[in-house]
Amino acid sequence: MRVATWNINSLRARQERVEAWIDEVQPDVLLLQETKLADDAFPALTFEALGYASAHHGQGQWNGVAILSRVGLDDVVHNFAPGIEPDPDARIVTATCGGVRVSSVYVPNGRALDDDHYVYKLDWLGRLVQHVEADTSPDRDVLIGGDFNVAPEDRDVHDPTKTAGMTHVSEPERTRLAELEAWGFADVFRQHHDADRVFSWWDYRAGDFHQGRGMRIDLVMCSASMAARSNWCIIDRNARKGKSPSDHAPVIVDFD
DNA sequence: ATGGTTGTTGCACAA
Numbered sequence: 125m126r127v128a129t130w131n132i133n134s135l136r137a138r139q140e141r142v143e144a145w146i147d148e149v150q151p152d153v154l155l156l157q158e159t160k161l162a163d164d165a166f167p168a169l170t171f172e173a174l175g176y177a178s179a180h181h182g183q184g185q186w187n188g189v190a191i192l193s194r195v196g197l198d199d200v201v202h203n204f205a206p207g208i209e210p211d212p213d214a215r216i217v218t219a220t221c222g223g224v225r226v227s228s229v230y231v232p233n234g235r236a237l238d239d240d241h242y243v244y245k246l247d248w249l250g251r252l253v254q255h256v257e258a259d260t261s262p263d264r265d266v267l268i269g270g271d272f273n274v275a276p277e278d279r280d281v282h283d284p285t286k287t288a289g290m291t292h293v294s295e296p297e298r299t300r301l302a303e304l305e306a307w308g309f310a311d312v313f314r315q316h317h318d319a320d321r322v323f324s325w326w327d328y329r330a331g332d333f334h335q336g337r338g339m340r341i342d343l344v345m346c347s348a349s350m351a352a353r354s355n356w357c358i359i360d361r362n363a364r365k366g367k368s369p370s371d372h373a374p375v376i377v378d379f380d
Numbered sequence: 381a382t383g384g385t386t387g388t389t390g391c392a393c394a395a
Contacts, residue, residue: 137386186388233394371386
């Protein structure tokens with residue numbers, strides 16, 4: 125089973141590219157973030173024609189997450205699981221696909237360490253742990269993929285001296301990721317690669333992509349059984365090239 | 381050099 129996650133920074137602006145990429149990569153499950161669409165504008169019929177069932181949790185102008193699956197799609201939960209304080213933003217959707225409990229997440233950016241949005245980000249990551257506790261169990265096949273807006277380690281940013289004091293690298297954010305790992309998740313990219321400075325996001329500005337200035341903030345977090353089944357993981361940086369790319373590259377994982 | 385770009389029921393704000 126091939127699972128991929130991709131922050132496409134507006135599905136409307138990226139539809140053609142996304143379809144071409146699906147045709148080339150043939151994911152069984154594709155998690156999308158930042159669709160920037162309301163639910164009634166999500167092109168479910170287009171994806172259905174390509175062989176994918178879909179679940180979308182959107183709000184319009186900003187945010188919006190989706191799951192596409194050609195291996196079944198059941199038991200959809202929009203937002204956090206019942207009983208957890210709902211997020212007014214559309215940032216998480218969960219479904220069971222091919223026997224795996226899958227979530228597509230778009231973690232709040234945080235903006236700056238002294239911004240209220242950063243407090244919201246930390247709280248959101250805490251609620252994500254509550255969500256998996258309520259929704260599933262670490263001894264099951266569980267996968268959360270998406271834009272975590274956190275670089276797990278200094279080797280995941282181009283120059284830690286330049287990002288010090290900024291969001292995405294702060295200790296409280298990394299501690300929240302560690303809490304997810306304590307629950308039972310592993311950052312599956314690191315099961316397969318030790319290399320430093322492999323990125324999934326590059327700012328559009330200042331030629332950052334071509335200068336190699338990015339961060340690895342798009343993660344696939346897997347429960348132990350899924351991590352054991354994973355046999356290959358790449359970040360498809362080719363998808364960041366060319367005309368009108370997203371500022372994120374997809375992460376692809378294959379499972380036995 | 382605190383620069384630059386992309387997206388949106390845009391004309392400011394989020395990333």
